[in-house]
Amino acid sequence: MQFSLNAEDTLLVDSVRGQFQELFPFSAVQQFADQLEIEDARHEVAADIGIYGVCAGESAGGLDLGALEALLVTLEAGRNLVPLPVSEMIAATAALSQSHVDLTGQLIKGRLSATVTWYDCVVATQTSDGWSLSGLLDAVPWAAQSDYLLLPARPSQDGCARDAFLVRLDDPSVELISNRGLDLTCPVARVRINSLLVRESDRLSGAATRLRNLVAICCAAEMLGAAERAFEMTVAYLKVRRQFGQVIGSFQSLKHIAANDMASIESMRVAIQYAGWALDTAADDAEMAVAIAMSFISGSARTVIENCIQLHGGIAYTWKFGLHLFYRRILRCAVTAGSVELHREAIASLLIDSVIDSGYSEG
Amino acid sequence: MDLAFTPNQEKFRADARSWIAQNLPAEWKGGIYRGPSDPALSVHIQKDWERRLYKAGYAAISWPREYGGQGLTAVEQLIVNEELGRAAAPEGLNTVGMELVGPILFGAGTEEQKKELIPKILNLDTIWCQGFSEPEAGSDLASVRTTAVRVGDHWVINGQKLWTTHARYSDQCIVLARTDHSLPKHKGLSLIMVPIESTGLTVRPLAQITGQEEFAEVFFEDVKVPVSNVIGAVNEGWRIAGSVLEFERGTLKLYRQGRFSHEFESMLRLAVSSKRNGAKNPYFRQRLADVYALLTIFRYHNLKLVSRIAAGERIGSDASISKLFWSEMHQKLSALSFDLLGLEGAAYGESTVFSGRFQELILNCRYETISAGTSQVQRNIIAERLLSLPRS
Numbered sequence: 137m138q139f140s141l142n143a144e145d146t147l148l149v150d151s152v153r154g155q156f157q158e159l160f161p162f163s164a165v166q167q168f169a170d171q172l173e174i175e176d177a178r179h180e181v182a183a184d185i186g187i188y189g190v191c192a193g194e195s196a197g198g199l200d201l202g203a204l205e206a207l208l209v210t211l212e213a214g215r216n217l218v219p220l221p222v223s224e225m226i227a228a229t230a231a232l233s234q235s236h237v238d239l240t241g242q243l244i245k246g247r248l249s250a251t252v253t254w255y256d257c258v259v260a261t262q263t264s265d266g267w268s269l270s271g272l273l274d275a276v277p278w279a280a281q282s283d284y285l286l287l288p289a290r291p292s293q294d295g296c297a298r299d300a301f302l303v304r305l306d307d308p309s310v311e312l313i314s315n316r317g318l319d320l321t322c323p324v325a326r327v328r329i330n331s332l333l334v335r336e337s338d339r340l341s342g343a344a345t346r347l348r349n350l351v352a353i354c355c356a357a358e359m360l361g362a363a364e365r366a367f368e369m370t371v372a373y374l375k376v377r378r379q380f381g382q383v384i385g386s387f388q389s390l391k392h393i394a395a396n397d398m399a400s401i402e403s404m405r406v407a408i409q410y411a412g413w414a415l416d417t418a419a420d421d422a423e424m425a426v427a428i429a430m431s432f433i434s435g436s437a438r439t440v441i442e443n444c445i446q447l448h449g450g451i452a453y454t455w456k457f458g459l460h461l462f463y464r465r466i467l468r469c470a471v472t473a474g475s476v477e478l479h480r481e482a483i484a485s486l487l488i489d490s491v492i493d494s495g496y497s498e499g
Numbered sequence: 500m501d502l503a504f505t506p507n508q509e510k511f512r513a514d515a516r517s518w519i520a521q522n523l524p525a526e527w528k529g530g531i532y533r534g535p536s537d538p539a540l541s542v543h544i545q546k547d548w549e550r551r552l553y554k555a556g557y558a559a560i561s562w563p564r565e566y567g568g569q570g571l572t573a574v575e576q577l578i579v580n581e582e583l584g585r586a587a588a589p590e591g592l593n594t595v596g597m598e599l600v601g602p603i604l605f606g607a608g609t610e611e612q613k614k615e616l617i618p619k620i621l622n623l624d625t626i627w628c629q630g631f632s633e634p635e636a637g638s639d640l641a642s643v644r645t646t647a648v649r650v651g652d653h654w655v656i657n658g659q660k661l662w663t664t665h666a667r668y669s670d671q672c673i674v675l676a677r678t679d680h681s682l683p684k685h686k687g688l689s690l691i692m693v694p695i696e697s698t699g700l701t702v703r704p705l706a707q708i709t710g711q712e713e714f715a716e717v718f719f720e721d722v723k724v725p726v727s728n729v730i731g732a733v734n735e736g737w738r739i740a741g742s743v744l745e746f747e748r749g750t751l752k753l754y755r756q757g758r759f760s761h762e763f764e765s766m767l768r769l770a771v772s773s774k775r776n777g778a779k780n781p782y783f784r785q786r787l788a789d790v791y792a793l794l795t796i797f798r799y800h801n802l803k804l805v806s807r808i809a810a811g812e813r814i815g816s817d818a819s820i821s822k823l824f825w826s827e828m829h830q831k832l833s834a835l836s837f838d839l840l841g842l843e844g845a846a847y848g849e850s851t852v853f854s855g856r857f858q859e860l861i862l863n864c865r866y867e868t869i870s871a872g873t874s875q876v877q878r879n880i881i882a883e884r885l886l887s888l889p890r891s
Contacts, residue, residue: 139803386889391882406799426794480788
């Protein structure tokens with residue numbers, strides 16, 4: 137029983153944090169948010185850190201590490217509001233590295249880019265030599281800026297998504313309706329797919345759940361990272377801001393809010409680390425652990441950042457101060473990674489089905 | 500990161516589970532923690548059970564072997580606690596001895612005290628109660644007014660203690676008393692062992708919110724005990740008690756998780772019963788999932804705590820996070836179970852569903868955000884000691 141990071145993982149966190157801080161100082165993030173433009177070179181810069189291939193196989197140039205390491209990296213991306221599809225690229229290379237070795241290599245090097253969605257899915261119909269995909273996907277992160285999209289598909293309108301498909305976003309059968317993103321560090325687009333023909337080799341059989349779990353906990357880690365950093369800024373502020381002749385951090389009403397937030401952050405941390413470990417070891421409770429982490433973090437990260445804004449007072453309400461960027465990141469992730477209610481319903485199904493299966497009686 | 504139990508630990512769990520199944524007192528089977536209604540009989544059964552539990556190797560698990568412990572780690576302790584909770588085993592009558600006095604003796608007792616007192620705790624020959632809180636010293640515990648004055652070879656104790664659980668069935672009370680008025684309030688306190696049978700000591704039972712009388716007030720009128728009954732240095736009682744209260748707040752309450760899980764299982768059966776249909780009601784489904792997530796996260800916190808303890812780390816004020824978390828989570832669980840009862844929530848007692856377990860729970864768990872430091876005290880500790888925010 138060792139519920140802590142080992143030396144290699146600690147080193148990974150330190151190294152990624154240092155490089156993110158250098159590459160994406162807060163001023164650069166704010167500038168990105170104002171201009172809403174990503175330079176192609178940025179992918180290559182991030183690729184130099186080696187983060188895109190955290191979970192990809194070594195033969196494709198990846199590090200072949202687990203979900204735990206993936207979420208440690210994306211937590212740091214959340215802390216620094218890194219304006220790149222880090223979670224999406226990690227999930228994509230993990231899914232593609234066995235079947236699409238060359239493409240994965242290009243993604244890891246930052247020469248091509250891919251994004252992932254899982255909340256909505258399309259319908260896949262088998263054709264004589266492949267598949268035909270149709271459907272509408274909302275709020276796909278980075279869709280207008282990426283070359284590829286990995287998405288889940290189901291066999292009919294009512295079925296469950298089992299397979300994932302790889303599609304090119306510049307295909308004429310793909311229509312992008314680019315919206316402004318609420319999260320200024322992550323543009324999103326609505327994607328309409330009209331009878332897009334996909335080769336059998338671009339179908340990742342049975343990959344939908346694995347893809348969803350990985351991208352979901354990566355997004356949850358981003359939320360935790362953003363909440364953690366905003367909270368650190370808030371605690372520092374409570375120690376210097378003076379009102380009524382004293383630092384505001386000495387007021388019990390504010391201290392108790394901060395104490396709740398600290399407890400929340402610790403709970404989020406154990407929840408996500410457990411989920412990462414459960415996925416990596418294919419534990420029996422992996423599906424449940426992911427749903428628990430997602431439901432808890434989607435709700436708690438939001439509460440923490442909202443408290444951070446309240447504790448800062450008026451300054452947090454200004455555009456320039458930038459705390460809203462953390463809020464926007466968390467709100468966006470909480471939507472695209474699945475709502476609290478959605479994940480709670482998943483927990484309820486797992487729980488209640490097991491009770492009904494085992495028979496029950498009142499005591 | 501390795502959250503798996505070793506094969507040895509898994510075997511230890513399987514052995515514990517089968518031993519508990521074969522040895523649980525017959526009176527307790529059926530999934531309710533309540534013993535017989537006759538308190539004396541209940542105490543007798545509990546003592547017998549705890550004695551057998553210890554003899555079988557399932558108590559004092561992480562205590563050193565030389566004092567009669569099993570010499571294992573906090574991980575094995577967690578395993579046994581999970582299994583005890585799963586089987587709805589009786590609550591510890593000897594909790595204060597095992598969780599407070601034992602650790603205090605290990606931390607601050609003399610060799611002689613350890614050799615004499617620890618085996619008696621383990622064999623259930625001495626049941627301990629805790630004399631810390633007073634009418635005027637609740638959250639502000641350092642304001643205790645009970646005094647111990649040294650007269651020759653004795654301490655002479657005067658004052659009143661409150662919320663002393665199981666005082667009626669205890670043999671000894673560990674008393675926090677003021678031994679020096681000239682020092683600042685945190686500095687003049689000592690821990691003194693007082694036999695319940697002492698002349699001048701009176702126990703007056705105090706009925707709690709559920710109507711049961713587990714609590715008592717304890718009055719001291721010129722109670723004399725030998726000077727050697729002090730534990731640790733004179734006037735160091737606050738520091739010693741403080742370290743133990745940290746234990747009380749989180750680390751050694753791990754057994755709660757097993758009990759809460761057992762309650763959750765019962766609640767789930769309540770939810771799926773066709774009469775109430777809670778399991779099909781989306782509102783109740785959301786609440787069940789929320790509470791289950793919190794309960795499971797409480798288990799993660801515990802796994803992390805035991806892994807840190809097993810690695811030799813000191814937990815300190817982090818225990819406040821755990822205390823705050825579990826006490827509030829448990830109240831949420833109790834509220835949901837009560838709401839799932841529907842109209843039956845207005846009835847009370849053995850004839851209601853689950854023998855009235857959930858009606859009792861919602862009343863009973865109020866104390867959990869109050870005792871061992873209120874939630875507000877825990878938040879002060881987190882803010883001041885962990886976040887270094889200035890004192891008010």
